[in-house]
Amino acid sequence: MHKIAVIPGDGTGPEVVREGLKVLEAVSKTVGFQYQTKIFDLGGGRFLKTGEVFPAEIFEEIKKFEVIYLGAIGHPQVKPGILERGILLKLRFELDKYINLRPVKLYPGVETPLKNKGPQDIDFVVIRENTEGLYVGEGEFINKGTKDEVAIQISRNTYKGVERCIRYAFEYTRKRNKEKKLTLCAKTNVLNYASDLWWRVFQDVAKEYPDVVTDYAHVDATCMWMVKNPETFDVIVTDNMFGDIITDLGAIIQGGLGIAAGGNINPQGISMFEPIGGSAPKYAGKNVINPLAAICALGMLLEHIGEEKASRMIEKAVIEVTSKKLKSLAAGKMGYTTSEVGDLVVNYLNI
Ligand code: IPM
Numbered sequence: 001m002h003k004i005a006v007i008p009g010d011g012t013g014p015e016v017v018r019e020g021l022k023v024l025e026a027v028s029k030t031v032g033f034q035y036q037t038k039i040f041d042l043g044g045g046r047f048l049k050t051g052e053v054f055p056a057e058i059f060e061e062i063k064k065f066e067v068i069y070l071g072a073i074g075h076p077q078v079k080p081g082i083l084e085r086g087i088l089l090k091l092r093f094e095l096d097k098y099i100n101l102r103p104v105k106l107y108p109g110v111e112t113p114l115k116n117k118g119p120q121d122i123d124f125v126v127i128r129e130n131t132e133g134l135y136v137g138e139g140e141f142i143n144k145g146t147k148d149e150v151a152i153q154i155s156r157n158t159y160k161g162v163e164r165c166i167r168y169a170f171e172y173t174r175k176r177n178k179e180k181k182l183t184l185c186a187k188t189n190v191l192n193y194a195s196d197l198w199w200r201v202f203q204d205v206a207k208e209y210p211d212v213v214t215d216y217a218h219v220d221a222t223c224m225w226m227v228k229n230p231e232t233f234d235v236i237v238t239d240n241m242f243g244d245i246i247t248d249l250g251a252i253i254q255g256g257l258g259i260a261a262g263g264n265i266n267p268q269g270i271s272m273f274e275p276i277g278g279s280a281p282k283y284a285g286k287n288v289i290n291p292l293a294a295i296c297a298l299g300m301l302l303e304h305i306g307e308e309k310a311s312r313m314i315e316k317a318v319i320e321v322t323s324k325k326l327k328s329l330a331a332g333k334m335g336y337t338t339s340e341v342g343d344l345v346v347n348y349l350n351i
């Protein structure tokens with residue numbers, strides 16, 4: 001029996017999670033596995049009503065689950081940072097989900113803004129370190145509020161933190177078995193501490209994976225290559241901040257936030273899967289947002305908990321929907337409502 005904690009969250013989160021759960025119910029019956037879900041009310045709504053961001057007892061309860069399915073966190077009436085740090089980053093950091101896994105895959109029928117590029121060109125995976133770097137929130141203000149102010153933001157990178165991420169990336173590249181090529185994305189020409197460590201650890205770990213081809217690209221060049229020649233990438237490994245930035249670029253070249261999904265993974269603990277698009281408050285409650293990203297996140301979740309067959313069925317059904325049905329992935333322009341897209345995926349599951 002799989003135990004899944006569900007955090008629908010803010011904005012359009014609940015609508016897309018609802019469709020994901022619809023697909024989960026259907027696929028579980030077809031494949032024949034059992035699961036339990038529990039919905040947790042966290043996000044801007046709860047914070048505005050009660051002042052609580054993440055009550056300790058809820059955090060303790062969530063820790064007892066096998067995996068977490070998240071909709072979106074972020075509310076227009078809440079100051080930026082409170083919910084992000086108090087919920088999303090807390091879950092990543094305190095449950096040590098040190099990998100952020102973001103496949104960048106253009107499905108057939110999906111439009112990419114890249115001219116003359118198709119599904120055969122856009123199919124790579126970004127592995128983003130998820131617990132260190134600039135995200136640790138360390139630093140200081142000196143002379144705050146004066147013209148002499150200095151703001152210091154620390155990027156903390158530990159050998160062990162970098163090593164476990166790079167090792168995961170080598171293992172992943174080997175298992176993915178596409179081109180078996182792993183590209184380190186950093187900024188060794190400027191970041192004389194952080195990128196220096198990443199470079200050295202990458203070289204060290206690479207020795208244990210002679211079957212994996214290694215490559216290096218500065219982060220600025222990575223952005224350029226992702227647009228110009230995305231087919232040159234197989235797997236990219238990078239730090240938290242660079243990974244955050246390049247995966248938004250990745251999301252747009254794979255057709256946008258309507259389809260982009262990601263996993264926050266603790267290989268030894270509790271992982272969490274989410275559509276990476278955010279809460280899109282202006283579309284909330286209108287039944288127009290695209291639920292495919294949330295459905296793809298569910299597919300990743302199922303693969304992670306050992307339900308590979310269900311995961312493959314979901315991906316195939318999503319491809320049927322993108323290639324045969326949807327006019328566009330954009331909210332309000334799909335030619336279907338949010339719930340109809342969920343129904344379409346369910347209908348294609350058994351084909
Ligand atoms: C993401 C998001 C988060 C991040 C925000 C919401 C804190 O942009 O998952 O990429 O920066 O990691």
Ligand code: MN
Pocket residue numbers: 244245248
């Ligand atoms: Mn981001």
